[in-house]
Amino acid sequence: MEPIAQTQIQAFARALLENEKSAATREKYIRAVEKLSAFLGGKGVTKAGVLEYRDFLLERLSAQTVNGYLSAVNAFLEFCGCPENRVKLLKVQRRLFLDESRELSRQEYARLLETARKREKERLYLLLLTLCGTGIRVGELRFVTVEAARRGRAEIRLKNKTRVILLQKKLRKRLLAYAHAQKIRSGPVFRTKSGQNLDRSNVCHEMKALCEEARVDRRKVFPHNLRHLFARTFYALEKNLAYLADILGHSRLETTRIYVAVSAASHERVLERMRLVI
Numbered sequence: 117m118e119p120i121a122q123t124q125i126q127a128f129a130r131a132l133l134e135n136e137k138s139a140a141t142r143e144k145y146i147r148a149v150e151k152l153s154a155f156l157g158g159k160g161v162t163k164a165g166v167l168e169y170r171d172f173l174l175e176r177l178s179a180q181t182v183n184g185y186l187s188a189v190n191a192f193l194e195f196c197g198c199p200e201n202r203v204k205l206l207k208v209q210r211r212l213f214l215d216e217s218r219e220l221s222r223q224e225y226a227r228l229l230e231t232a233r234k235r236e237k238e239r240l241y242l243l244l245l246t247l248c249g250t251g252i253r254v255g256e257l258r259f260v261t262v263e264a265a266r267r268g269r270a271e272i273r274l275k276n277k278t279r280v281i282l283l284q285k286k287l288r289k290r291l292l293a294y295a296h297a298q299k300i301r302s303g304p305v306f307r308t309k310s311g312q313n314l315d316r317s318n319v320c321h322e323m324k325a326l327c328e329e330a331r332v333d334r335r336k337v338f339p340h341n342l343r344h345l346f347a348r349t350f351y352a353l354e355k356n357l358a359y360l361a362d363i364l365g366h367s368r369l370e371t372t373r374i375y376v377a378v379s380a381a382s383h384e385r386v387l388e389r390m391r392l393v394i
Contacts, residue, residue, distance in 0.1 A: 117161040120153040148188035227330040251346035254339035347375035
């Protein structure tokens with residue numbers, strides 16, 4: 117394969133958009149291909165070169181992150197009609213324990229809510245409630261509409277897949293009261309002043325602005341961590357992984373298992389109760 121041309125990267129970006137990949141996914145894939153292009157330094161793409169790129173990444177990044185880059189590169193090579201240059205992903209054992217230093221606790225979530233309320237950030241307060249109370253992705257907020265709040269359920273349609281999530285009665289009442297106060301009669305409840313869908317980066321910025329007063333580590337505060345908290349809390353009550361996967365919109369149970377990994381401290385307590393080290 118010839119050296120990677122900018123026109124190829126642009127065509128790949130259009131193909132990702134046409135295939136309804138999210139903005140975050142498109143950005144990640146393009147960044148991985150551009151890094152490969154920079155690594156090759158104008159040389160043609162060969163399997164040996166991609167393998168060297170894999171080794172280069174592995175010296176600097178975690179195996180999971182490297183696999184993310186390789187998935188993007190493999191998709192690009194497939195798109196360019198050069199599947200023979202694809203490389204195998206690294207074999208990574210499923211994560212057994214969650215990183216407690218990065219996971220948001222229920223108490224920290226409550227402090228974030230309280231801080232948002234004290235600051236009279238009504239939209240942010242409701243946004244936190246909605247993300248954590250339903251387990252949806254931040255990019256799925258646009259499906260939480262006035263109509264959905266009235267029905268008590270929202271239909272999430274992404275990547276040719278549709279799932280229905282329930283909106284609890286308390287949440288519905290608050291969403292409808294907010295929409296009424298903001299004179300939003302139909303469509304998405306969460307929107308900018310100009311009526312556009314909320315951008316993930318703006319949501320993340322607003323959330324992090326609560327951290328200092330809420331006494332929560334900034335590293336823990338981002339929209340997807342609320343989805344993780346929902347998943348862990350749901351699984352602790354139901355212990356039904358397949359059901360949880362359907363709620364979260366996961367195609368593979370392996371993905372859902374990552375969300376419900378136990379803490380190392382919890383696992384250690386189980387080991388102690390076994391009383392095998394005597």
